[in-house]
Each structure stands twice: as structure tokens, then as C-alpha cells.
Amino acid sequence: MSEKKLPVLYDDFLEYFPDASGNDVNGLGEAEFRQPSPFFWHPHDKHEFGELQTEVVGIQRRSPAITEHYSGDAPRGPKLIEKAAAAIKKSATDCTAAVKKFALAHEGDDVRITDMDPNYIYEGYELDDPWIIIIGVTMDHEELNKLPASLENPANPVEVAKQYNRAARVCREVTNYILAQGYNAKPWAGPFASALSMMPAAIDSGMGTLGKHGSLIHGEYGSSFRLSAVTTDMPLIADQPRDIGAEDFCANCQICIKACPPGAIFEEKQMVRGVEKWFVDFDKCIPAFGEALGCAACIAKCPWSTPGRAAKLSEKMLNRRALTRD
Numbered sequence: 340m341s342e343k344k345l346p347v348l349y350d351d352f353l354e355y356f357p358d359a360s361g362n363d364v365n366g367l368g369e370a371e372f373r374q375p376s377p378f379f380w381h382p383h384d385k386h387e388f389g390e391l392q393t394e395v396v397g398i399q400r401r402s403p404a405i406t407e408h409y410s411g412d413a414p415r416g417p418k419l420i421e422k423a424a425a426a427i428k429k430s431a432t433d434c435t436a437a438v439k440k441f442a443l444a445h446e447g448d449d450v451r452i453t454d455m456d457p458n459y460i461y462e463g464y465e466l467d468d469p470w471i472i473i474i475g476v477t478m479d480h481e482e483l484n485k486l487p488a489s490l491e492n493p494a495n496p497v498e499v500a501k502q503y504n505r506a507a508r509v510c511r512e513v514t515n516y517i518l519a520q521g522y523n524a525k526p527w528a529g530p531f532a533s534a535l536s537m538m539p540a541a542i543d544s545g546m547g548t549l550g551k552h553g554s555l556i557h558g559e560y561g562s563s564f565r566l567s568a569v570t571t572d573m574p575l576i577a578d579q580p581r582d583i584g585a586e587d588f589c590a591n592c593q594i595c596i597k598a599c600p601p602g603a604i605f606e607e608k609q610m611v612r613g614v615e616k617w618f619v620d621f622d623k624c625i626p627a628f629g630e631a632l633g634c635a636a637c638i639a640k641c642p643w644s645t646p647g648r649a650a651k652l653s654e655k656m657l658n659r660r661a662l663t664r665d
């Protein structure tokens with residue numbers, strides 16, 4: 340390997356690749372179910388791509404405009420309180436309604452619930468609480484769409500950082516709300532990963548479906564949003580997954596494939612850890628992701644992300660399918 344340089348361009352990031360494929364870590368081609376492996380964005384010493392991850396994060400930190408939002412002073416919500424000694428007894432119906440109302444009143448744009456599943460937990464971690472409250476916050480699509488991002492044009496990663504912080508504030512407020520009622524609660528916020536894989540939980544909670552670009556398509560916000568979560572033992576009622584018709588749309592759409600600079604998005608679904616699903620080639624994506632300070636071209640250009648469009652597309656696709664079946 341040649342001497343590594345401070346990465347700025349796609350090929351610079353390739354210099355930091357270990358002698359391995361991220362697609363293997365993610366389980367591409369594996370027919371059996373297994374839990375996801377800790378990978379990007381887990382602590383850099385927890386996986387063999389840690390040096391690459393450090394450089395991908397490091398390029399963002401060369402921008403003061405971005406770094407400001409990831410500093411210790413960034414507004415990421417209140418300090419956590421102690422759990423109250425005695426739990427306030429309420430029905431699951433009342434708890435569910437109250438916690439959703441609270442989250443929506445504290446900067447959340449969507450809040451849904453699902454029950455814990457091994458598919459949501461990274462290998463090597465354990466989570467005991469039975470419920471996951473999933474919170475969605477929307478991004479300013481105009482800022483998200485200021486592409487390609489660079490150290491001179493950091494609007495896109497700044498917006499992403501701001502919304503990660505907002506999502507963190509909501510989940511910490513919700514956590515304190517639950518702790519004050521005497522139940523366990525733990526907040527989970529990005530951008531760094533932890534025990535909880537939020538996207539499959541968000542899909543099962545009914546936020547939307549997986550898009551061809553490998554990100555969630557929300558039924559109202561497309562892919563222009565960020566997630567956070569709270570795990571808890573407060574009695575709750577799970578929401579159900581919902582079909583928003585995006586599967587049919589993705590089957591005949593090429594927009595994200597054409598928008599992806601390195602051609603990382605597969606045309607067809609792939610077998611990944613026992614499930615056939617849309618998948619993005621990690622080894623192609625991540626150097627472009629680094630070069631463009633987070634890239635996001637696929638989610639910004641997805642037609643479902645255009646403000647006000649997702650719900651209309653969903654209605655149209657579901658109506659079309661109903662007509663085809665008649």
C-alpha cells in the first residue's frame with residue numbers, strides 16, 4: 340500500500356481500506372439469519388474498518404461549521420434523571436397515548452412503538468427492555484439537497500448534524516418523562532451506533548419501508564429524516580408495519596442508482612443475513628460517502644423525499660395496486 344495521505348478524494352479513502360469487504364461484514368450473500376455485526380459507526384476499535392471510519396469522520400471535523408454541531412456544547416437534550424422509586428400504574432393504552440403526545444410536543448415529528456426483536460440488536464450486545472419507542476425528525480430538504488457537499492459547501496452535513504441533535508433532544512426528553520414515572524428508559528441517538536439497530540425497528544413500527552437506496556422511506560417524509568429511540572419497560576402497545584407502496588415504486592425507479600456517484604446501489608434485491616432486501620455495496624459507497632462528507636445524494640434525490648410528495652405517492656401507488664388486483 341502506498342503512503343497514506345489525508346483523505347479528501349475517493350481514492351484517498353481507498354488507502355484506508357483493510358484487506359476485507361464491508362459487504363461480508365454486513366452479511367451479503369448469507370442465507371441464514373444472524374444478528375448484525377457491530378460495524379460503522381460503532382467505536383473505531385471494535386471493527387477492522389476502524390482506521391477508515393476515523394478518516395471518514397475526520398474529514399468532517401476539518402469543517403468548523405460541522406464540528407460546532409458535534410461539539411460537547413451541541414444541544415443534545417437534558418441530563419438524565421434518576422428513575423422514580425415507584426412506578427405510576429397506568430394502562431398500556433394510556434401510557435402509549437401519553438408518551439406519543441409528549442414526544443410530539445418535544446420536537447418529535449413522528450413517534451411509533453415496536454417490541455424488541457433480536458434483529459434490532461447488534462451481535463455481542465444485550466437489551467432487556469421489551470419496548471422500543473422510535474422517533475423521527477424531519478430534515479430541511481433544501482439544505483439536504485445542497486450537493487455535493489465539500490469543506491467549502493458543508494450545508495448538507497450541517498443539516499444532518501443539526502437533526503441528529505434534535506433527535507437526541509427528543510429521545511432524552513422522552514427518557515426523562517418515563518423515568519419520572521418509575522419505569523426503565525434509555526435513550527439511543529446517532530450518529531454513532533450502539534447496541535440498537537434503529538432502521539429495522541422503525542420499519543416494523545410502521546414508519547415506512549426499506550428503499551432501493553438502502554435507507555428507510557417514510558410514508559410522509561420520504562428519506563429526509565433522522566431517527567432516535569428510547570427502550571423501556573413502561574407498558575406500551577406496538578404499532579404495526581405499514582405498506583406505503585414504495586416497494587412497487589422502487590421496482591421501476593432508477594433515480595437513486597443514477598444519482599449515486601460510485602454506482603453502489605444494487606439494481607436487484609440481495610440475500611442479506613437470511614432476508615432478501617435492497618442493499619448498498621458498502622465497499623463502493625463509503626469512499627464516496629467520505630469524499631462528500633456524508634454524501635446523501637441517494638436520499639436527497641429520492642422523489643419520496645421532496646417535501647409534501649411522499650403521502651401523495653403512497654396513495655397513488657396503493658390505489659394503482661388495488662386497481663391492478665381488481
Ligand code: SF4
Pocket residue numbers: 550551552553588589590592593594595596640641642643
Ligand atoms: S430513488 Fe427511486 S428507487 Fe431509489 S429509493 Fe427512491 S423511489 Fe426507490
Ligand code: SF4
Pocket residue numbers: 552598599600601602603604619623624625627628633634635636637638
Ligand atoms: S450515500 Fe452516496 S455513495 Fe452511498 S449509496 Fe448513497 S449516493 Fe451512493
